[in-house]
Amino acid sequence: MTSCTDSNCLFCRIISGDEPSTTVYEDDKVLAFRDKFPAAPVHILIIPREHIATLNDTEPKHAELLGHIMLTASRLAKELDLADDGYRVVMNCNRQGGQTVYHIHLHLLGERPMRWPPG
Ligand code: AMP
Ligand code: ZN
Numbered sequence: 001m002t003s004c005t006d007s008n009c010l011f012c013r014i015i016s017g018d019e020p021s022t023t024v025y026e027d028d029k030v031l032a033f034r035d036k037f038p039a040a041p042v043h044i045l046i047i048p049r050e051h052i053a054t055l056n057d058t059e060p061k062h063a064e065l066l067g068h069i070m071l072t073a074s075r076l077a078k079e080l081d082l083a084d085d086g087y088r089v090v091m092n093c094n095r096q097g098g099q100t101v102y103h104i105h106l107h108l109l110g111e112r113p114m115r116w117p118p119g
Contacts, residue, residue, distance in 0.1 A: 006051045011103035015049055025076060029068050032076060032108075041111035042080055042087070046072050053102045055093045073108045082110035090118075 006012040013019035014033065021033035024044055035043040046069050052058060058066060070089070077083045087110035092099040 006103075009051055009103050010101055011045075011047050011105065012051055015047070025072065029065060030072055032072060035107070039107075040109040040114075042082060042109065044076060044080075044108040046076075046106040046108060047103060052104045054099065055091055055104060058104070069106050073106055076108060077110065080110065082108075085110070086114075088114045 007016075007018070010019060014021045015031055021031075021036075023031065023033050025032040025046075028049070030046055030048055032044050032046045035045050048065050048069065050065065052062065073089045074083075077087050087108060090107040090109070091104065092107075
């Protein structure tokens with residue numbers, strides 16, 4: 001199930017299988033895998049198969065996909081038993097937002113208390 005083939009993009013290479021990852025969920029629209037440098041005991045990245053560089057590049061046609069990414073986070077949080085205690089979802093955008101990989105991804109973080117506001 002590959003639909004993204006930008007070989008310059010780390011997450012496209014994960015989708016194509018050219019880069020290893022620990023998959024926790026996949027379907028025809030998204031892939032979810034463990035963050036290689038976890039910032040919490042549970043740290044999962046949910047990415048679309050379609051290459052979209054930043055949240056700035058999303059359009060109304062992406063509404064269903066963006067909703068699906070959020071619903072995937074909710075579903076995984078329940079499956080991983082994070083839902084009752086709570087968890088955080090984050091999407092960083094561009095430099096000031098802390099984005100380092102330019103293929104949109106939703107961070108799902110859990111199993112520790114989260115500070116607010118974030119640093
Ligand atoms: P961001 O800084 O929001 O762009 O998030 C990028 C995330 O990708 C960071 O949390 C990194 O730890 C993570 N990351 C970088 N390389 C890999 C990789 N090869 N496999 C899984 N996660 C990665
Ligand atoms: Zn990509």
